[in-house]
Amino acid sequence: MADRLFARHVVTVDHAFIWPLLRRKLLNKPSLLKPNAYIVTQGPTEETVTDFWRMVWQEKASCIVMLTKTFDFIRVMCVQYWPASKEIEETYGGIHISILQDEELAHFHIRTFRLFKKNLDVITEERHILQFHFTEWHSHTCPFPNAILEFRRRVRAVVGHRIKSNEAGPMVVHCNDGGGRSGVYLAIDANMELGEEEDTFDVFGYLKKLRQSRRGLVDNVDQYKFVYDTLEEHVVCGNSWFPVSELSQRLKQKSLKNPVSKMNEYQREYLLICKQTPRFSIGDCAGGHRGDNRKKNRDVLIVPPDNFRPYLTSFQGNNFTDYINAVFVDGYTKPREYIVTEWPVKMTLGEFWSLVYDYECAAVVVLCVPPHNSQTYPPFWPEGRASKKYGPVFTIDHISHNHYTNIKTWVFRINKKIVSLTELMAGVKAPPRTVQLFQLTCWPMGHKVPTSTNSLVELMNMVERWRQRTDYGPVCVVSPDGRSRCGVYCAANACIEQVIQHGEVDIFQAVRTVRRHRPQLVENITEYKYCYDLVLHYVLHYLNKDLKEMKLLLNK
Numbered sequence: 001m002a003d004r005l006f007a008r009h010v011v012t013v014d015h016a017f018i019w020p021l022l023r024r025k026l027l028n029k030p031s032l033l034k035p036n037a038y039i040v041t042q043g044p045t046e047e048t049v050t051d052f053w054r055m056v057w058q059e060k061a062s063c064i065v066m067l068t069k070t071f072d073f074i075r076v077m078c079v080q081y082w083p084a085s086k087e088i089e090e091t092y093g094g095i096h097i098s099i100l101q102d103e104e105l106a107h108f109h110i111r112t113f114r115l116f117k118k119n120l121d122v123i124t125e126e127r128h129i130l131q132f133h134f135t136e137w138h139s140h141t142c143p144f145p146n147a148i149l150e151f152r153r154r155v156r157a158v159v160g161h162r163i164k165s166n167e168a169g170p171m172v173v174h175c176n177d178g179g180g181r182s183g184v185y186l187a188i189d190a191n192m193e194l195g196e197e198e199d200t201f202d203v204f205g206y207l208k209k210l211r212q213s214r215r216g217l218v219d220n221v222d223q224y225k226f227v228y229d230t231l232e233e234h235v236v237c238g239n240s241w242f243p244v245s246e247l248s249q250r251l252k253q254k255s256l257k258n259p260v261s262k263m264n265e266y267q268r269e270y271l272l273i274c275k276q277t278p279r280f281s282i283g284d285c286a287g288g289h290r291g292d293n294r295k296k297n298r299d300v301l302i303v304p305p306d307n308f309r310p311y312l313t314s315f316q317g318n319n320f321t322d323y324i325n326a327v328f329v330d331g332y333t334k335p336r337e338y339i340v341t342e343w344p345v346k347m348t349l350g351e352f353w354s355l356v357y358d359y360e361c362a363a364v365v366v367l368c369v370p371p372h373n374s375q376t377y378p379p380f381w382p383e384g385r386a387s388k389k390y391g392p393v394f395t396i397d398h399i400s401h402n403h404y405t406n407i408k409t410w411v412f413r414i415n416k417k418i419v420s421l422t423e424l425m426a427g428v429k430a431p432p433r434t435v436q437l438f439q440l441t442c443w444p445m446g447h448k449v450p451t452s453t454n455s456l457v458e459l460m461n462m463v464e465r466w467r468q469r470t471d472y473g474p475v476c477v478v479s480p481d482g483r484s485r486c487g488v489y490c491a492a493n494a495c496i497e498q499v500i501q502h503g504e505v506d507i508f509q510a511v512r513t514v515r516r517h518r519p520q521l522v523e524n525i526t527e528y529k530y531c532y533d534l535v536l537h538y539v540l541h542y543l544n545k546d547l548k549e550m551k552l553l554l555n556k
Helices: 049-058 145-164 180-198 203-211 221-237 244-254 265-276 346-358 421-426 453-469 486-502 507-514 525-541 543-555
Strands: 038-041 063-066 090-092 095-104 108-119 122-134 171-174 326-329 338-342 363-366 388-390 394-404 407-416 433-440 475-479
Touching: 038 049, 038 180, 049 090, 049 095, 049 108, 063 145, 108 145, 122 145, 145 180, 145 221, 145 507, 171 180, 180 203, 180 221, 203 221, 221 265, 244 265, 244 525, 265 507, 265 525, 338 346, 338 486, 346 388, 346 394, 346 407, 363 453, 407 453, 433 453, 453 486, 453 525, 475 486, 486 507, 486 525, 507 525, 525 543
Parallel strands: 038 171, 063 122, 063 171, 338 475, 363 433, 363 475
Antiparallel strands: 090 095, 095 108, 108 122, 326 338, 388 394, 394 407, 407 433
16 A cells, blocks of 8 residues: 555545545545535556546546646656657557647646547547646745646636536546645635635635645645735736737727726736736845856846856856856746846857857847947947857857848857867767847837837747747847846737737736746836737737748648
């Protein structure tokens, strides 16, 4: 029996042991409004994966909610109990499983599984089930509340009506050990359901009831507090998304001033974003405040937190460190999709190209045109056709360039010289890498928004087409100070992806997401409103064309 328990501190009471058949009555948990709404279990192991699928089939589960990675901190948290690709079919205890669809978003995957049974090669019974896999919840931390709320919204959008109408069985919820994270999700989901129906929460009472049958559900104070933080976020921020078909009408409504508060909706939303944005201490940003790194910052008040900055890995000499003033920013479909940085100073030109090389950036987007021969903003790419060296390691070769209306592009080859004795002795090779640099020329220095919205949207499309041709490495976004302009680019890009994939708009949450790691991004109400204007321009002038192109690509 002990071998089947993933974590010894999460042990069910005597009447609720998990036997091989994973019987329903032993694992069922109620919501606050419906009994037996959930089945909570540990992540399947090699020994229990067959039992897991037998349980899913037997209980006619409405969906699977997975709250752990398969690997975390070099430890196996849960076996991958589904096929590795759409071309592969796996069988567990007579149940055949294949993947019909796998949709990737920044913090979770949504997979559609096909389950069926055979008798003499004839399919006798078939079902489809969705797995919602949250991938950004590490075992000893809590995720951002708005990320788990978006995850829960996706789950409920698909299975909510079926659960309420008793069309399907319970929701299967698991993390690695069937303990802390599973309990947190149940507490959030059940209390939000109660709040929607009866306008009240009962976190303490619900968790007390849960832990009577399984002590490890919500197993520390941080997780308990996270439940309250998430419910507070839900109450304070509400539902900020809306269908793209309502965009024009919503923007008209947001411009109307409230007679009581004397603010319009843009101002109210932005004020709420500022209140909800986390602040970082000097200790959080210790790397940028070290003596040998302080001069690498244009502004010592805008320094990246150590947990969210890229660490340079290319050795350039003993006088170089792993630091550059840059932060990761999540996109809509990928975490860390963007790297936001400032225009390099003279002493960080080599570090900039190390950043682009080390993180295999597919594109560099420059959102400004500093004065020519400026000492404050030294050029960091070759201005002519000749190659140029930056630092002791990197040489940039010009391959091609093009000039369009308000946009200039260059394709460069980055060559890296190995100077580390250890790497030389080990025979390490540094293959050249290709990157395209896009410069927007219609956003003058000192202006809060560009003079041509169409050019910025066109630049976003050009970057996306380039990434489709090459790979989907991060996009390095550069502005004069690493805070202005960059947030607009990242937030609007994420919203455009949301429009294309799901026909929704949620600029409020997109801006909150880009400000997680750098609170100064989208630094004023003008930039915030401009995000809406950018998305509206895209919808009115580009959306139908891009959807047609996407259909053509899918049909090839």
